[in-house]
Amino acid sequence: xxxxxxxxxxxxxxxxxxxxxxxxxxxxxxxxxxxxxxxxxxxxxxxxxxxxxxxxxxxxxxxxxxxxxxxxxxxxxxxxxxxxxxxxxxxxxxxxxxxxxxxxxxxxxxxxxxxxxxxxxxxxxxxxxxxxxxxxxxxxxxxxxxxxxxxxxxxxxxxxxxxxxxxxxxxxxxxxxxxxxxxxxxxxxxxxxxxxxxxxxxxxxxxxxxxxxxxxxxxxxxxxxxxxxxxxxxxxxxxxxxxxxxxxxxxxxxxxxxxxxxxxxxxxxxxxxxxxxxxxxxxxxxxxxxxxxxxxxxxxxxxxxxxxxxxxxxxxxxxxxxxxxxxxxxxxxxxxxxxxxxxxxxxxxxxxxxxxxxxxxxxxxxxxxxx
Amino acid sequence: xxxxxxxxxxxxxxxxxxxxxxxxxxxxxxxxxxxxxxxxxxxxxxxxxxxxxxxxxxxxxxxxxxxxxxxxxxxxxxxxxxxxxxxxxxxxxxxxxxxxxxxxxxxxxxxxxxxxxxxxxxxxxxxxxxxxxxxxxxxxxxxxxxxxxxxxxxxxxx
Amino acid sequence: xxxxxxxxxxxxxxxxxxxxxxxxxxxxxxxxxxxxxxxxxxxxxxxxxxxxxxxxxxxxxxxxxxxxxxxxxxxxxxxxxxxxxxxxxxxxxxxxxxxxxxxxxxxxxxxxxxxxxxxxxxxxxxxxxxxxxxxxxxxxxxxxxxxxxxxxxxxxxxxxxxxxxxxxxxxxxxxxxxxxxxxxxxxxxxxxxxxxxxxxxxxxxxxxxxxxxxxxxxxxxxxxxxxxxxxxxxxxxxxxxxxxxxxxxxxxxxxxxxxxxxxxxxxxxxxxxxxxxxxxxxxxxxxxxxxxxxxxxxxxxxxxxxxxxxxxxxxxxxxxxxxxxxxxxxxxxxxxxxxxxxxxxxxxxxxxxxxxxxxxxxxxxxxxxxxxxxxxxxxxx
Numbered sequence: 001x002x003x004x005x006x007x008x009x010x011x012x013x014x015x016x017x018x019x020x021x022x023x024x025x026x027x028x029x030x031x032x033x034x035x036x037x038x039x040x041x042x043x044x045x046x047x048x049x050x051x052x053x054x055x056x057x058x059x060x061x062x063x064x065x066x067x068x069x070x071x072x073x074x075x076x077x078x079x080x081x082x083x084x085x086x087x088x089x090x091x092x093x094x095x096x097x098x099x100x101x102x103x104x105x106x107x108x109x110x111x112x113x114x115x116x117x118x119x120x121x122x123x124x125x126x127x128x129x130x131x132x133x134x135x136x137x138x139x140x141x142x143x144x145x146x147x148x149x150x151x152x153x154x155x156x157x158x159x160x161x162x163x164x165x166x167x168x169x170x171x172x173x174x175x176x177x178x179x180x181x182x183x184x185x186x187x188x189x190x191x192x193x194x195x196x197x198x199x200x201x202x203x204x205x206x207x208x209x210x211x212x213x214x215x216x217x218x219x220x221x222x223x224x225x226x227x228x229x230x231x232x233x234x235x236x237x238x239x240x241x242x243x244x245x246x247x248x249x250x251x252x253x254x255x256x257x258x259x260x261x262x263x264x265x266x267x268x269x270x271x272x273x274x275x276x277x278x279x280x281x282x283x284x285x286x287x288x289x290x291x292x293x294x295x296x297x298x299x300x301x302x303x304x305x306x307x308x309x310x311x312x313x314x315x316x317x318x319x320x321x322x323x324x325x326x327x328x329x330x331x332x333x334x335x336x337x338x339x340x341x342x343x344x345x346x347x348x349x350x351x352x353x354x355x356x357x358x359x360x361x362x363x364x365x366x367x368x369x370x371x
Numbered sequence: 372x373x374x375x376x377x378x379x380x381x382x383x384x385x386x387x388x389x390x391x392x393x394x395x396x397x398x399x400x401x402x403x404x405x406x407x408x409x410x411x412x413x414x415x416x417x418x419x420x421x422x423x424x425x426x427x428x429x430x431x432x433x434x435x436x437x438x439x440x441x442x443x444x445x446x447x448x449x450x451x452x453x454x455x456x457x458x459x460x461x462x463x464x465x466x467x468x469x470x471x472x473x474x475x476x477x478x479x480x481x482x483x484x485x486x487x488x489x490x491x492x493x494x495x496x497x498x499x500x501x502x503x504x505x506x507x508x509x510x511x512x513x514x515x516x517x518x519x520x521x522x523x524x525x526x527x528x529x
Numbered sequence: 530x531x532x533x534x535x536x537x538x539x540x541x542x543x544x545x546x547x548x549x550x551x552x553x554x555x556x557x558x559x560x561x562x563x564x565x566x567x568x569x570x571x572x573x574x575x576x577x578x579x580x581x582x583x584x585x586x587x588x589x590x591x592x593x594x595x596x597x598x599x600x601x602x603x604x605x606x607x608x609x610x611x612x613x614x615x616x617x618x619x620x621x622x623x624x625x626x627x628x629x630x631x632x633x634x635x636x637x638x639x640x641x642x643x644x645x646x647x648x649x650x651x652x653x654x655x656x657x658x659x660x661x662x663x664x665x666x667x668x669x670x671x672x673x674x675x676x677x678x679x680x681x682x683x684x685x686x687x688x689x690x691x692x693x694x695x696x697x698x699x700x701x702x703x704x705x706x707x708x709x710x711x712x713x714x715x716x717x718x719x720x721x722x723x724x725x726x727x728x729x730x731x732x733x734x735x736x737x738x739x740x741x742x743x744x745x746x747x748x749x750x751x752x753x754x755x756x757x758x759x760x761x762x763x764x765x766x767x768x769x770x771x772x773x774x775x776x777x778x779x780x781x782x783x784x785x786x787x788x789x790x791x792x793x794x795x796x797x798x799x800x801x802x803x804x805x806x807x808x809x810x811x812x813x814x815x816x817x818x819x820x821x822x823x824x825x826x827x828x829x830x831x832x833x834x835x836x837x838x839x840x841x842x843x844x845x846x847x848x849x850x851x852x853x854x855x856x857x858x859x860x861x862x863x864x865x866x867x868x869x870x871x872x873x874x875x876x877x878x879x880x881x882x883x884x885x886x887x888x889x890x891x892x893x894x895x896x897x898x899x900x901x902x903x904x905x906x907x908x909x910x
Contacts, residue, residue: 071654167535171891238648239720242892329720330648332892333557397610397844423737426846427855429870442844442855442872446737446751449758451846474740477880478872485574500567500909509575510868516572516579 006044006138013039045126052125055311056270060087062315063322070326091267097259102165105256109163114257114264117156121271124149128278129204131288131306141201143283147188150234150275153268154180161253172252175242175333179233182340183240187230189348190223193355194283197363207287217284219358223351224284226344228320231276233340235269237321239328240336277317285313372420374399374448380420385412398442399450406439406456406465413441413454413471421445422452425468428478430486432511437463439488441475458488467493485510532560535891539568543895545642546905550882550898554891562886564879569909577869582608582682585869590676592871593907595638598624598631598667599849600907601680603856604869606761608682611843611860612817619809620684621763626800627667627679628847629793630697633704634663635850636790639902640711643783646895647724652714659707662700669693683813694801701794701801708790715783725780729897731885732777739881743852743874744789745901747773748781755848769796779900786902851875851902875901876908 014036017023021032061076061084068075076083101110124146127139139145154177161173194216195201198209210216217224233240254265281287288306331339372380378392378400388408395401404412416422422443431438441454458465467490469476477499479490484498487508498505507514538549547568553561573592577585589604590597602624609616616624641656664674670689671677679686715721731741733749746753754771756764772788774781817839843858852874861867878901885897 067650071651072658073654167533238650241648326651328649329644329718329724331720332724332890334890334892335720335723395842395844424742425740426853427857427870427872429857431859431868431870440857440870442857446753446758451759451844453844472740473738474877474880477876481876498567500570502567509572514575516575 005047006040009043009047010036010040012043013037048126049122052122052271052274056267056274057087057091058084059274059315059318060270062318066319066322067326070323091263094263095260099259099261102256104165106163106165109159110256111261113156113160113163114254114261114268117153117160118264118268118271120149120152120156121268121275124275125271128275128282129207129287130278130310131304132204138204139202142203143191143195143201143206146203146275146279147191150272151180151184153272157253160257164253164256166256169253169255172255176236176253178333179236179240179242179336179340182337183230183233183344186226186340186344186348187234189345190220190227190230190351191283193220193223193348193351196352196355196359203282203287207282207289210286211289213363215284215286217286219363220284220351220355222347222354224280226348226351227284228280228317230344231280232321232324233336235272235276237273238325239331242330242333242336273318273321274314277314277321280317281310281313285317372448374450377420377448377452378402381412381415384415388412395453397451399448399452401453401455404454404456406458409454409456409468410466410471413468416443416452417471421447425472425475425478426451428468428475428482430482430488430510432460432486434512435460437486437488439463439465439482441468463487464489464491466491467496469493484508487511531555537894538565543646543898545899545903546908548879548903548905548908550894552886552891552894557890557892559886559889559891559894562882564882566876566879566905566909569905571910573910574869574871578865578867581864582612582866585866586678586680587676590678591906592910593849593851593873593875593904594675595904596631596635596850596907597675597677598627598679599635599847600854600871601677602628602762603845603847603849603854603871604858605680605682606845606847607843607856607858608860608866609843610845611841611858611866612682613839613841614683614813614816616684616813617810618763619688619804619807620811620813622800622803622807623685623689623811624680625762625764625767626797626804627677627685629796629800630663630666632793632850633790633797634660634667635902636786636793637663639786639850639899643896643899643902644715644721646899647721649715649718649721652711655707655711659704662703666693666697666700669696681812681816683816684811686812688811689804694805697797697801701797705791705794708787708794712787722780724893724896725783725900726776726778728779728889728893729885729900730776730778731881735881735884736777739884740877741852741881743849743878743902744782744785745852745878747771748785749777750775755846755853759846761845761847767796767799779896782900782902849874851904851907852878854907871907871910873907873910875904879903879908 017032017036017039023029023032064086065075065083076086079086079089101107127142128146129138129142157176158173161169161176164170194206197216197220198206200206200209254262257265288310290309381402382389382392385404385408388405389412390403390405392400392402422445424444424446425441426444427440427442429440431440437458437460439456439458443452443454444450445452456465465488467475467479469479469490470492476493476495479493480496480499482488483490483496484501485508490496497503501509532553532555534551534553536549536551537543539547549565549568551563551565552559571591573588576588580588585604585608586601589600592600605624637656637660641653641660644656645653667677668674670687670693671679731745731749733746733751735741736746736749736751742753750773752771752773755761756769757771769792772785772792774784839860840862841860843860844855846853846855853872854874855872857868857870858866859868886894889897
């Protein structure tokens with residue numbers, strides 16, 4: 001059976017309120033119905049939030065261990081089995097630190113920036129489908145919405161860097177804004193090529209089309225590379241982490257943040273990394289589906305297999321990002337902008353042309369427009 | 372110029388200023404000069420004798436006098452030359468050789484800071500190691516190491 | 530945005546030590562630089578005037594903590610000249626072996642910090658891992674990884690243990706192979722090359738006038754190396770090359786130091802061969818009594834009581850990993866030296882900051898300052 005998370009939550013909430021009020025669950029009158037809906041939303045949000053937080057913790061664990069192995073060391077070892085609870089311990093430590101703001105900082109901007117940064121990034125996790133039914137809220141144009149919310153970040157980074165009243169933060173914030181703006185365009189253009197092949201802005205539909213026609217990473221290999229590089233620049237990982245390059249700017253825009261505010265910032269960075277990897281998998285690597293020809297059908301036959309394979313693919317993609325971080329040096333700001341405007345932009349346009357070429361050559365599925 | 376010609380040439384060119392020269396193991400010569408003549412001698416050494424590198428400017432405190440010491444290196448002859456001048460302790464000052472070798476500037480700052488020898492016409496003679504406003508020159512023998520000193524140094528507000 | 534002064538330091542992850550680099554920037558471009566030293570000034574020269582000659586060795590380890598053996602060697606040569614003491618040949622070879630192992634350790638540390646500043650995280654740990662091997666070698670014969678106190682007036686404290694030379698040869702073979710790997714890792718990375726070429730250029734004539742020495746000078750094309758130009762200790766009998774490069778930029782300094790590591794391995798192998806073949810004393814037979822006790826062998830008191838301590842001055846100059854370091858010891862016939870003066874290459878290299886920083890961007894500062902190889906302990910003393 002396939003039911004979305006919301007359906008399950010509504011079933012729970014309606015039966016719960018029905019039992020409380022002695023009413024049948026399937027038809028709750030007036031205020032009770034509104035209450036059931038609200039409770040369902042609350043349950044859904046809580047489940048998604050908790051699952052995402054656990055996912056983030058495991059993601060950070062994966063990065064630390066993998067990075068350690070690249071560097072000929074073992075990474076976190078002691079807290080929990082194989083260091084699995086290390087990040088929980090780090091988070092708890094940051095949680096209990098004193099919350100303060102520098103004397104000359106602007107308190108509204110200082111407290112608002114990481115909070116809004118975190119909130120807008122968590123919103124992304126609310127509608128990205130993780131499996132056929134596992135989506136908190138189904139949105140028709142989820143791809144467009146995801147990319148739009150993804151690009152809120154520079155605004156809040158800028159606010160945070162300015163209100164810290166620190167020259168290093170200011171420089172870091174300006175660099176971040178320039179970098180993110182420069183790499184939004186190749187990002188969006190490579191997404192356009194996927195939409196051309198699929199005909200839809202809905203992520204669920206895109207994944208179903210890939211299940212039928214083959215993963216888009218194969219015909220659009222150039223798009224996959226451009227998109228991955230642009231995502232690396234958007235989430236500020238090496239080789240594009242100049243805004244927070246600790247060698248020059250201490251910590252970049254969040255130099256002055258400590259304690260829970262810093263934890264929020266760091267968590268948001270990893271949430272964005274997770275969302276970036278999700279997008280790569282959803283758009284180019286077939287989402288939660290695996291090929292079913294030959295004998296591979298049994299891999300997708302057990303319950304919750306979609307979620308499992310989706311997570312596996314995400315972690316493989318993120319593993320490649322960690323590999324890149326371990327191996328490459330940092331690119332300087334002007335070189336970074338040159339790469340963005342002079343190399344990535346033409347390549348993404350070429351990618352669109354390739355996608356159009358595939359369509360003309362008779363790409364199997366196309367009903368245009370379909371939502 | 373060959374190494375053994377340097378000191379005789381110097382004595383010939385600056386007859387009143389080169390006061391004595393002695394051989395030192397490992398160094399070409401140890402030459403005492405008149406403090407007033409330091410700049411022309413250094414210019415001559417750099418341009419004519421080929422001592423292109425000023426390795427060290429140091430100060431030594433002999434309680435009634437202070438000695439300022441220069442080590443120069445020549446790339447062609449591959450030798451060090453030591454110049455020194457004796458200055459009176461109540462007013463130790465000498466011309467700065469920064470215009471001949473820019474590398475001597477920080478050494479002179481350090482010598483001013485630690486030994487209290489003032490260098491005239493130095494573009495930026497301020498303390499190097501000790502904070503601004505420190506009243507003593509630490510390497511003088513008058514400052515005993517194991518006695519507490521009274522300080523009035525304010526932190527710099529950035 | 531108008532010009533503003535930025536303080537990079539004294540607390541900063543990049544500066545590798547406690548000093549303050551003040552740069553005046555106009556947007557992204559540097560227009561002026563003013564380094565501030567003195568945060569790590571411990572008065573080493575003043576303290577030396579209150580110590581016996583052998584007790585000064587502890588201070589030399591802490592003077593430059595990354596290159597302790599080199600500074601011990603430097604001070605010992607100057608003190609022995611001031612006191613008139615001769616050193617047996619095996620002790621000289623042990624000193625040179627220690628100095629060259631120390632050069633390897635110092636350059637590996639430089640490599641680790643340099644690539645870390647550029648963003649390469651992995652070779653940082655590889656460099657530290659290999660430096661650990663060198664420090665383990667030091668621990669085998671001095672007992673310490675950083676503060677060795679190994680040399681004494683007239684020789685060294687003790688000989689190397691049995692089996693040390695084989696172990697050292699194995700470490701040299703490993704390092705020889707690894708240095709090639711690290712060079713590959715950096716040279717074949719386009720990003721690394723783009724970030725280090727034509728950055729921080731300081732031409733040879735500027736270097737000479739500013740007093741800059743060491744790998745910075747050799748990267749500008751001038752082959753001045755005190756081990757070759759004014760040989761000391763047993764360097765005349767050893768066979769090695771002096772690497773230079775023509776670029777005078779950050780990339781050139783990196784290449785010079787990598788090649789110097791190879792030459793150091795070559796020198797260490799030659800000293801190990803000598804140590805295997807020629808046993809002998811490691812401490813001079815007649816050492817003045819007042820230098821301080823170097824752990825006498827019971828029953829074999831080798832001190833000579835002199836009536837009237839001699840006077841003298843000693844001068845020594847070595848090629849330390851960072852550049853040309855000199856020591857000047859004034860011996861006025863007392864138990865303590867009257868004045869000890871050290872020339873630190875790093876202090877002079879930093880003083881030239883304005884010449885090689887102005888005109889480049891703020892993002893280039895880690896690359897340039899990393900290539901200068903800063904150790905604040907010896908700069909501030």
